[in-house]
Amino acid sequence: MTNTNFVGTWKLIYWESKTPKGNVSHPMGKNPIGYLTYTEYQHMSATIMRENRPNIDIPPEELIKARQVLLKPWLLINGWKYIKGIFRYLQASTNYISYSGKYEIKGNKVVHHVEVSLIPDWTGTDLERTFEFSSDSRLVLSTPTQDGNHHYLTWERI
Structure with a gap:
């Protein structure tokens, strides 16, 4: 198999997780949104x-200040107004994967050598x-998971 079969951009159609007993769940809901791109030069991005993630409702410059509150907890004394934004930011990041x-x-396997990732633990892994x-x-x-489940992601070329 050559990489030419992979080259292009793919849209996520379906993602399901199956347990060994056959129970099915949908890690990102029943209608996840996603794109996967493979280039002819062996680069990829996922x-x-x-779907329908709530807005954070904080302008980008305020979100930077909220991040500083997270990094310097003593700023919480004056940072209560950022707590809602921090919570929404954390919630948004748990509903998003990018690498x-x-x-x-x-x-019959494709190996993604992760160089950058929203999930820091994935950086530098395969x-x-x-x-x-x-x-x-x-x-x-x-792909199988450590808990015995198996994830199936169906992509359609666009």
Whole structure:
């Protein structure tokens, strides 16, 4: 398998998680929004979010101040007005995944070598996905989790 089958941009159609007993859940809701891009030069980028995330309702410059409150807890004395924004920011980040880096094909697996990520623990790691092309325009990536579940993400070429 060459990377030419992967090259392009893909839109997330469906994401489900199955338990060993067959129970199904949807980690980002039933209608997640996401894009996955593979380039011919072995670069990739993935972005996924839950549909209808609530707005943070804080202008960007105020959000920077709220971040400073998080980094310097003693500022909380004057930072109570930022607590709502901090909570919404944390909530927004738990409903969003984004990472990018290089990729390579190994048999029936695509390995994402993560260089940058919203989730700091992923930076510098390899995320291995089993792949299957269900048609010319559909790609299914799957991966097991540590708790025994299995994630299936279905992408459509755009």
